[in-house]
Each structure stands twice: as structure tokens, then as C-alpha cells.
Amino acid sequence: MPDNDSRNFLEWVDALGRGILIGASAGALAGYIGLIAVSRGVFLGGLVGILAGITIKNRRDSRKKRD
Known part of the structure; x- marks a missing residue:
């Protein structure tokens, strides 16, 4: 584990x-x-995707703390 x-x-x-x-x-x-x-488009989309990934991770973490 x-x-x-x-x-x-x-x-x-x-x-x-x-x-x-x-x-x-x-x-x-x-x-x-x-x-x-x-x-x-692929390059800029990938850059924006990095920011979206950070947001996804932060939202998951805050949801885990709440539960």
C-alpha cells in the first residue's frame, strides 16, 4: 500500500x-x-489544462476535508 x-x-x-x-x-x-x-490550439489548451488540473485537485482536497 x-x-x-x-x-x-x-x-x-x-x-x-x-x-x-x-x-x-x-x-x-x-x-x-x-x-x-x-x-x-493544442499548446494553449494544454496550458489551460494545467490550470484546470490544479483546480480539480484543489476541489477534490477541499471536498475530502469537508467529508
């Missing part, structure tokens, strides 16, 4: 991975639609 530090690290990896994938996918979709270049 993983200790608390490695569990926390894996939660961060999960949240950031999800955020990056969702953001990059949304950016690629914007690129395919023609709003911006696909490469720029």
Missing part, C-alpha cells in the same frame, strides 16, 4: 493528466474548426 506522499503525488499526476488531455483536446477541436492553428 503506498504511503501518503506517493498517494498525494499520484493524485496530482491524475489531476494534471486529465486537465492536460481535456484542454489539449478542446484546443485541437478549436483548431480543426478553424478558429486558430491546430498546433497553437
Whole structure:
């Protein structure tokens, strides 16, 4: 069973991975639609996804503390 530090690290990896994938996918979709270049959309979507991942992790942590 993983200790608390490695569990926390894996939660961060999960949240950031999800955020990056969702953001990059949304950016690629914007690129395919023609709003911006696909490469720029994927890059900017990935950056925004990092922020979304941090938000996901913070919300999960605050929900755990509340329960």
C-alpha cells in the first residue's frame, strides 16, 4: 500500500493528466474548426489544462476535508 506522499503525488499526476488531455483536446477541436492553428490550439489548451488540473485537485482536497 503506498504511503501518503506517493498517494498525494499520484493524485496530482491524475489531476494534471486529465486537465492536460481535456484542454489539449478542446484546443485541437478549436483548431480543426478553424478558429486558430491546430498546433497553437493544442499548446494553449494544454496550458489551460494545467490550470484546470490544479483546480480539480484543489476541489477534490477541499471536498475530502469537508467529508
